[in-house]
Amino acid sequence: MRRTLFPALLAWLCCAGALAQNAPDPTVTVGFYEFPPYSWTDDDGKPRGSILALTERLLRHAGYRGEYRSLPGARLYAGLQDGSVQLWAGAGGKTELVGHTYEARHSMGDLSLALYHRQDTPPPQIPEGLRGKGIIVITGYSYWKQVNDLLADPAMGISTHRTSTHASALEMLLRKRGDYLLDYQAPVEQTRKALGLSPLPFTVLQHIQLRLIASRHAAGGQQLLDQLDRAFEELQAAGEKMQVD
Secondary structure, X not given: OHXXXXXXXXXHHHHHHHHHHHOOOOEEEEEEXXXXXXXXXXXXXXXXXXXXXXXXXXXXXXXXXXXXXEOOHHHHHHHHHHOOOOEEEEEOOOHHHOOOEEXXXXXXXXXXXXXXXXXXXXXXXXXXXXXXXXXXXXXXXXXXXXXXXXXXXXXXXXXXXXXXXXXXXXXXXXXXXXXXXXXXXXXXXXXXXXXXXXXXXXXXXXXXEEEEEEEOXXXXXXXXXXXXXXXXXXXXXXXXXOXXX
16 A cells, blocks of 8 residues: 555645646735826726836746736725735825835835926915915825825915826916926826927925835735845845836
């Protein structure tokens, strides 16, 4: 019996090893919102963008693969708050996510929030120069608490004009349907160049670091982030570029 049992056990172990080798990498649900050039959905419905490409590189190196879901900002935050979204490559330090997320040690790049104005409009003295002014904002974007508080302060008398795209926001500004445009610099500059518009003056309000952010409410969130931090360090040590443009 021993003679027949050992070959059978050996065959089973070899079969199990082959199955393990052929098993797909575990998936991680990665949320993102439409924020070109960092993240967007192309015409074929596929996720694109520099931050998503870098995220997938890190996941693959750590033995995972991403399943990407495009979500409005509020739904993305809600997913991180309940664990239905495991990972987001975005802005660290969001007030809404305090206590609900872990943040990676390493920054994947920088983001600038800017206030644009026309050539015929002088740069504002902030905050007093915004009193009684009209500010164009992008629907679905969540700005930072200090900025949101300023926009909502009744004593400032600021009017907000909402639009859905960077192109329409630039058009509104140039047609004087608002005094200033509050928007992130990279997507505005990409849109401006695509439209063939001349450079616009702006004032940078905040510099923001992009990081991987994992939900505390998804099983193994801290372990996942630790593995991705190690992947970042290993790839960087191997000479790979780990910062988005």
